[in-house]
Amino acid sequence: MIDAAGIPGAAVAAVRDARHVCVLTGAGVSAESGVPTFRDAQSGLWEKFDPLDLATPEAFLRDPALVWRWYRWRRDLVAMAEPNPGHVALATLAARIPRLTLVTQNVDGLHQRAGSKDVIEFHGNLFTNRCFAEDCVVDCDAGAEVPVCPGCGSNVRPGVVWFGEAIPEHALDQSFAAAADCDVFLSIGTSSLVFPAAGLAEIAKQSGAIVIEVNPNPTGMSAGFDYAIAGNVGIVLPDLLACTAEVE
DSSP states (O other): OBOTTSOBHHHHHHHHTOSOEEEEEOHHHHHTTTOOOTTTTSOGGGTTSOGGGTSSHHHHHHOHHHHHHHHHHHHHHHHTOOOOHHHHHHHHHHHHSSOEEEEESOOSOHHHHTTOOSOEETTEEEEEEEETTTOOBOOOOTTSSSOBOTTTOOBEEEEEOOTTOOOOHHHHHHHHHHHHHOSEEEEESSOSOSTTTTHHHHHHHHTTOEEEEEESSOOTTGGGSSEEEESOHHHHHHHHHHHHHHTO
């Protein structure tokens, strides 16, 4: 059965009746707010730079001022973006069901600005600052060419996960536990190909959850999901939310 919004009725019912929904979001969600992907951000003044010259610990040690100039440019781009209806729909859904765990690969903070709470950020947050030496979040003079830690005096870095760095252990533990516990898993705006994030859907599936993909185009994992809904996140998620309300 396909409802009027083009979403399978069984998928609507699964979300409506879920005890626990685990959601994984990727760059496709933020792209609809005008946030450039990491690769797209290598444009204009920065097109001559390789990401490895800007987004690794080694790059920061070599030229922290250059790295900070690029991240301030990215911060300015993201600050102009607004949460889209997809972000808002997920925040609203969390208030309608017993439990929702939101895991994101994005670093822009748009989920939080839309009202989502306790977001698990796989790759950190673009707007936080971390002490390079002690790897803790700090408040500092972010306007300095290279901010310094008020505690130890070490250079401060952007609070994102760089190439060659591990995803924070607490983020992995929380997301794996949520995927194993949920009865519905939503994979939204992500290729489902990059691990360990891509493994969450597999964990959920093996644990008996219904897995639903929402993406403009099919991914390499679509055939293995229970439902693959083709469409823009900012349209499909509000429609899904509306459909769950209609049958309450």
